[in-house]
Ligand SMILES: Nc1nc2c(ncn2[C@@H]2O[C@H](COP(=O)(O)OP(=O)(O)O)[C@@H](O)[C@H]2O)c(=O)[nH]1
């Protein structure tokens with residue numbers, strides 16, 4: 367069993383542009399190790415994460431290690447590498463990009479079918495107009511509403527709240543799982 371003192375490994379995944387790098391950078395208390403490179407396909411931005419973003423923080427006395435994954439399918443092997451030993455997963459999707467929801471659900475299924483890890487879906491860009499609200503995204507994903515959280519990935523309070531909820535799920539005694 368993992369002792370509460372050992373860093374808890376959490377993975378942040380989701381499609382390109384979901385806000386993964388922003389999420390890790392917003393909350394990390396140490397400089398984020400980022401691995402960006404020029405995008406090899408047209409994904410709407412020049413640079414994208416090719417290996418991972420790594421950040422750390424302490425939340426409620428618990429040390430957390432955050433690993434943000436790449437979003438492109440051709441890096442799906444990295445999802446498995448990064449999820450090895452992970453105790454929680456945040457699956458992000460941009461709330462104003464419904465065209466990405468199917469991809470987001472595929473990533474979620476890819477990961478959770480290999481590693482049965484507690485997860486929350488984060489619907490980013492809630493600060494933008496014309497954005498899906500988390501309850502509707504929950505319907506789309508076929509998940510209970512409490513498993514889908516809206517956030518602005520650039521807002522430390524939003525990110526902290528989401529992680530606190532994930533921590534509750536993750537540290538819940540196995541007897542209640
Ligand atoms: N307004 C707003 N912009 C966001 C949010 N999350 C991410 N972004 C922006 O969306 C773009 C893509 O985010 P990024 O973190 O690179 O996505 P990634 O591909 O998942 O790592 C960046 O320009 C971010 O600043 C959000 O919640 N609200």
Ligand SMILES: [Mg+2]
Nearest residue numbers: 386387414415
């Ligand atoms: Mg990124």
